[in-house]
Amino acid sequence: MKITIIGSGYVGLVSGACLAEMGNDVMCLDVDARKIASLNDGKVPIHEPGLEPVIRRNVEAGRLHFTTDTPAAVRHGTLQFIGVGTPPDEDGSADLQYVLEAARGIGRHMTDYKVIVNKSTVPVGTADRVEAVVREELASRGIEVEFAVASNPEFLKEGNAVEDFMKPDRVIVGANDERALLLLRALYAPFCRNRERLVLMDRRSAELTKYAANAMLATRISFMNELAALAERVGADIEAVRHGMGSDPRIGTHFLYAGIGYGGSCFPKDVKALLRTAHEQSVPLEVLAAVENANERQKRVLVDKIVARFGESLDGLQFGLWGLAFKPNTDDMREAPSLVLIAELLRRGARLKAYDPVAMAEARRRLGATSGLSFATTADEAAKGCDALLVATEWLQFRSPDFAQLRGLLRQPVVFDGRNLYDPVLMADAGLEYHAVGRPVVE
Ligand code: NAD
Numbered sequence: 451m452k453i454t455i456i457g458s459g460y461v462g463l464v465s466g467a468c469l470a471e472m473g474n475d476v477m478c479l480d481v482d483a484r485k486i487a488s489l490n491d492g493k494v495p496i497h498e499p500g501l502e503p504v505i506r507r508n509v510e511a512g513r514l515h516f517t518t519d520t521p522a523a524v525r526h527g528t529l530q531f532i533g534v535g536t537p538p539d540e541d542g543s544a545d546l547q548y549v550l551e552a553a554r555g556i557g558r559h560m561t562d563y564k565v566i567v568n569k570s571t572v573p574v575g576t577a578d579r580v581e582a583v584v585r586e587e588l589a590s591r592g593i594e595v596e597f598a599v600a601s602n603p604e605f606l607k608e609g610n611a612v613e614d615f616m617k618p619d620r621v622i623v624g625a626n627d628e629r630a631l632l633l634l635r636a637l638y639a640p641f642c643r644n645r646e647r648l649v650l651m652d653r654r655s656a657e658l659t660k661y662a663a664n665a666m667l668a669t670r671i672s673f674m675n676e677l678a679a680l681a682e683r684v685g686a687d688i689e690a691v692r693h694g695m696g697s698d699p700r701i702g703t704h705f706l707y708a709g710i711g712y713g714g715s716c717f718p719k720d721v722k723a724l725l726r727t728a729h730e731q732s733v734p735l736e737v738l739a740a741v742e743n744a745n746e747r748q749k750r751v752l753v754d755k756i757v758a759r760f761g762e763s764l765d766g767l768q769f770g771l772w773g774l775a776f777k778p779n780t781d782d783m784r785e786a787p788s789l790v791l792i793a794e795l796l797r798r799g800a801r802l803k804a805y806d807p808v809a810m811a812e813a814r815r816r817l818g819a820t821s822g823l824s825f826a827t828t829a830d831e832a833a834k835g836c837d838a839l840l841v842a843t844e845w846l847q848f849r850s851p852d853f854a855q856l857r858g859l860l861r862q863p864v865v866f867d868g869r870n871l872y873d874p875v876l877m878a879d880a881g882l883e884y885h886a887v888g889r890p891v892v893e
Contacts, residue, residue, distance in 0.1 A: 451475070451637055454527030456552040458485060458516065460496055460611065460715070460782070461569055461604050462533035467501060468615040470508035472640050477515045479523035489516040497781035497808045500612040524559035529633060532580070533569045533604070535715075542722035543730075544573050553580040556597075557587025564597045565630040569604045571660050571720055573727050577601050577624070577653040598627035600634060601653040603660035608714070609779030620647050624656025661727075664720040665738055670705040671712045672744040675751075678708035678888025688888025689870055708888045710791070710842060710868035711748035713776035715784040718745070749790040752840060752868050755885045756795065759864065760837070765799035768861070770836040772829055773843025773869075774806035774813045781809040783816060787868070788842040796822045805832035807845050830859060838864035844871055853880035 451474045455466040458480040466478040480486050485495050492509075494502045508514035517523055524530065534548035549570050556566055566584065568577060581599045588595055601624035606614040621638045625631045635648065642648045651659070678688040688708045696703035712718065721742050728735040760767060776786035783789065792802055805826040806813060817823055826832035829848065833839045833856060841848055849871050857863045857880055865877065867886045877884035878892040885891060 451529060451633070452527045453477070453529045453531065453637075454479060454523045455531045455533055456523065456555070457532065457534035457548070457570070458482075458489065459533065459535065460498065460608055461606065462531070463489075463494075463496065463505075464498060464501060464606060464611040464615055465531060465533060465569060465604065467504045467508060467514060468612060469637070470511075470514040471504050471616070473513070474637070475513050475526075476508075477517060477523050477526040479517055479520060481518065483518050486516045486518050497779075498611050499609065499779055504612060520555045521559045524556050524564075525561070528563065529565050529567055529637065530556050531567045531569050531602075536570045536572055536719070536723075538719040538722050541726060543726040544571070544719070544723040546572065546576060546579070549576065550579065550583050553583045554587055557584035558591070560584075560588075560595055560597065561593075562595065563629075564595075565627075565633055566597060566599045567602045567630075567634065568599070569602055571603060571664075571716065571723075572601075572657060573661075573723060574654045574657045576657060598625065598630035599653070600625035600627070600630050601656035602634065603656060605660070605663065608782055609777060616641065618642065618647060620649050622649050622651065622656050622659050624651050624653035626652060661720050661724040664717055665724050665741070667705050668712055668717045668721050668745070669737065669741045671707070671709075671717075672741040672748070674706050674708045675711065675748045675887070676744050679751075681888040682890070685890060686888075687874075687890060691888075708870060709748075709844075710752055710787040710887070711745045713749075713785040713787045713789075715782060718742075718785045721745075749787045750794060751887060752791055752842075752866050752885075753794040753798075755866055756838070756840075757798070759885065763799055764795060767799075767837045768801045768803065768835065769795060770826070770832040770834070770839045770860075771802050771804040772806075772832060772839065772841045772848050773845055774804055775809040775843050775845075778843055778845045779808075781812045783809055783812050786842075789816075791840065791842055791868075792817065792820070792823060796820065803832045803836065805829050806843065807847055830855075833859045835859070835861050837862045838866055841865070841867045841869055841871060844869040853877065853882060857881050 453474050453476045455462045455478045458478040466476045470476040488495050532552045534552050536544040539545040577599045623634050681688040692706045695701050774788045801822045803824050803826050864883045870886045874892040
């Protein structure tokens with residue numbers, strides 16, 4: 451099938467590459483000329499495991515193209531996917547300017563039947579707005595061209611995006627047009643050979659499903675974070691509690707990890723946007739409002755522990771920081787809890803030395819000029835000579851360091867672990883004072 455992807459970021463690029471991998475003829479469009487030039491140069495602008503070879507293979511096979519040329523991109527695909535950003539607006543609602551601009555571009559240039567498929571995360575009713583915008587453009591050109599708008603929210607996870615797209619848990623398609631449905635069913639059939647994974651519904655339900663899923667996952671995280679605070683107070687260990695709870699299949703093991711709060715480009719903004727929609731509809735989502743508040747508090751939990759240990763002023767103290775990305779296997783730092791940690795500690799006079807296995811370039815771009823913050827080239831270098839080590843991202847390479855060596859590197863043998871990676875007893879044995887989230891400090 452001939453497919454156009456509008457927006458070549460995490461979602462657009464992965465979708466485009468994976469759809470090409472399945473034999474489709476894909477053109478990826480972006481307004482960012484530098485991104486497209488870099489892709490045409492064979493360079494992948496984001497870190498996503500396994501993506502580069504899929505892109506290379508499909509570019510070589512002539513099935514994957516990158517362009518900034520909107521008319522050419524609109525001409526190319528019968529299916530026009532919109533995968534542009536939907537960042538939070540000032541009031542927390544999803545800013546739809548990029549989605550509507552993409553829709554306008556399609557309406558301005560289309561000359562034959564198109565299925566416009568919205569993959570961006572958008573509030574309920576956006577498919578109707580996209581339809582209206584395209585109709586307006588066609589009317590202003592004085593022509594009539596048939597088209598359909600479908601909703602196909604994306605569920606890939608950064609860090610595992612290629613695998614998620616190629617073997618999805620489910621593909622949600624919301625459409626009210628038979629021809630569009632037929633095309634989308636055919637497009638996704640090879641990804642969902644077990645047909646139960648293709649879930650068809652109306653457009654509004656599809657749009658709400660995406661927010662509902664992310665809101666539920668955020669809820670599990672905030673629930674565990676609040677419980678972790680209680681566990682600390684009553685002398686329980688949240689890790690034991692997590693194991694005990696998760697072994698009940700009605701609860702399951704996923705997203706029960708206490709830590710320093712959720713971040714990234716999706717959960718924070720999607721929770722805000724769903725709360726905004728609920729507010730506009732005068733429907734209380736009190737549980738979700740609490741989830742957001744708890745998360746804001748949680749991002750400061752390590753700071754509170756550090757202050758409790760070292761005092762309000764951190765003047766003259768140097769901390770090593772392991773992990774900057776909002777989660778492992780990505781270079782994405784959007785809304786990363788590490789950013790709050792860094793800002794709060796610097797504000798109290800500390801100096802920080804940070805290391806991340808892949809997000810260093812992104813960190814330099816965002817924080818390069820921040821006074822008091824320096825960047826290390828290895829994990830050891832970040833820890834060396836520090837008054838404490840802080841762990842903000844659960845990268846595999848941080849999970850089992852040589853504790854004796856770590857102790858030797860640190861000026862004071864103190865570790866604040868925002869991801870509960872280590873065993874408190876082993877840490878105590880190694881002579882490391884270990885502060886985790888929701889776990890007792892073992893003397
Ligand atoms: P991103 O910021 O990485 O990429 C968006 C791209 O769209 C940018 O390259 C931008 O230049 C481009 N763009 C903006 N306006 C354009 C236009 N008019 N024409 C062409 N290109 C345009 O964003 P992302 O992380 O890929 O997210 C995209 C959408 O998918 C969001 O709604 C997000 O919520 C949703 N989503 C993201 C993820 C994720 O893990 N990142 C997962 C599921 C869903």
